[in-house]
Amino acid sequence: MRLLRTVLASSFAALAALAAPGAAAQQPQPQAFPPEVDAALARARVPRESVTMLVADAEGTRPPRLAWRTQVPVNPASIMKLVTTYAALDTLGPAFSWSTPVYVDGTVSNGVLNGNLYIKGQGDPKLVLERAWLLLRRVQGLGITTVSGDIVLDRSAFESTTENDPAAFDGEPLRPYNASPEALLVNFKSVAMSFTPERGGQQARVNYEPPLASVSMQPTVPLVPGECGDWRAALRPDFADPNRIRFNGGLPAACGEKSWSVAYADPRTYGLRAMGGLWAEMGGRVGGQMRDGRVPPGLRPAFEFASPPLTEVVRDINKFSNNVMAQQLFLTLGLVQKNRGTFEASRAALGQWWRDRVGTGEAPPVFDNGSGLSRDERISAAALGRMLQLAWRSPVMPELVASLPASGVDGTLRKRALRSGGAAHLKTGSLRDVSGVAGYVHGASGRRYVLVAIANGENAGAARAAFDALVDWASQDN
Known part of the structure; x- marks a missing residue:
């Protein structure tokens, strides 16, 4: 447990940019690994070293509640659609067609x-x-x-x-x-x-x-x-x-x-x-x-x-994790920004957008086709968390959040209601050896949180119950 606390403390220090300057200066400790999440990982035989987890205030005004291996670049699977769709909403505008x-x-x-x-x-x-x-x-x-x-x-x-x-x-x-x-x-x-x-x-x-x-x-x-x-x-x-x-x-x-x-x-x-x-x-x-x-x-x-307008297209992409629609959107960004409809042009366009809008405080993502149907795409929980906080404060936040599956309601989360009765809007991701969720959790106190949880490894698919427990834990903040 002493080693775990040391690792958590170092992860939090690396995440100081996610918190307000005043809060970062105080350097308070994030909460310990939630016991229900730890137990679920143990039952699933998924080692802690296979997962990355972040629960942080959506406004970015408080230190993270949980930060675990957040600087490690991982394969996000379809969670990468969050980057593609937010970048499109931010650069093309919700009414683009x-x-x-x-x-x-x-x-x-x-x-x-x-x-x-x-x-x-x-x-x-x-x-x-x-x-x-x-x-x-x-x-x-x-x-x-x-x-x-x-x-x-x-x-x-x-x-x-x-x-x-x-x-x-x-x-x-x-x-x-x-x-x-x-x-x-x-x-x-x-x-x-x-x-x-x-x-x-x-x-x-x-x-x-x-x-x-x-x-x-x-x-x-x-x-x-x-x-x-x-x-x-x-x-x-x-x-x-x-x-x-x-x-x-x-x-x-x-x-x-x-x-x-x-x-x-x-x-x-x-x-x-x-x-x-x-x-x-x-x-x-x-x-x-x-x-x-x-x-x-x-x-x-x-x-x-x-x-149809981009808002409708983004909703289809994220609610139902439509890969080819995400790739169409990814290529469109290259066509509009670089005047070339190629994956290379789109990677350059997304990389430039990331540097301009999200910044260089965290390692930038590795883009491939923008859909997550890839073995090469990578992003860290810290980088994705920073982007989600930026999106929460942006004018297109309502369109992005409304496009995400709602827990227990629709899309890929239709059958995954929170046991706590709370609510969350999360993008899911799943490939062989990859599983995860990322998005926003609505706390019982009225606060909103950014949540990222991704597993990479042979038994990654079994981590789903642990991630559901993490979402429940994040929603119980009162």
Whole structure:
């Protein structure tokens, strides 16, 4: 215990910048390691040396209540989305939106565009199915039902991102969270399938959204006996061929209606197939082909399709930990700040923002793609705590806090209510060998606290109960 107190004292000294100058001069000791947190770590067999913890006044006017290994850079997993989203709110503003311009190159008569139609992506993270439909509906509102030439998708705003291997991170290329960003990101490059048993029948109908041009999609699967269990495996899916989706098994009848979203097998052609399928389903025709290309110089847009505001996008990113949306936002920062849609430009933009706004008192973060879906990103609890205190005092604090999952209410914290009955808004993070939470805790006294708790190591996932205990402890301050 004597050694532990010595380490805690040294951690607090390094965190003096988090407290007001007057408070730092007094150098009071942080509270001892909360016994309930210590016990939870012991039960989970997670050593103290695998975790970093900080509980500090959100205003930065008092010394930290707890500071443990706060100077150690760790992999934050999806907690890194806090940095990306706050930086975006701070630099772009809550009302920022993305524009997707549409160009008509030719004359329109009797419903026919005698030429090409161009759609230029500029990073919109939320061009989901219904919004892609609305964009094409606006094209038809121009009096166009047939394009005699080509429909061309311009994805040049982000450089080389479509060549990323979706299996590179964890060998799971069909997981939607592994979708790579691109300037014209349609529906997260995923296919949503619903399986609906026919009443009194022997099969279930399969509905696919969106329809994909030139892809054969099996319309039904047989119903089979047995418990529901691992119904996805029972379907024996075959997604390997980009030109067809089929199932070699059946849906257990006990399951009832089910839904399943998967990443498309050929992400490079997904946008072309999705937009082509939607256009055909809406009654549109193309005389030429759907293809990639660039808008001719000097051509002016017929209209520009606006995204939802940044506040809505940030809420989706943080509440549901959407990786590809976070990467779209990260790349947008590079595009806006450095006029280049590359990860390198975005890392430079975030690094400059961090130095200008957060300062150099703590070791700066190591940025990779801004989503936390990375083995290279690093940040210390002290640095993240400083940023969260800055965010608490900023004009965009309401937008940032409202974007975070609320304990026991929604997002990734929907099933993690505080035993104390308190409240917290926290971003979660989880990878193999990484687990954590960070954000704001609302104390019973009325005070607000910044909390950071991250575990790195073989048994990191087991630390969740200890972090929940820490949040409970932080909320009980009266």
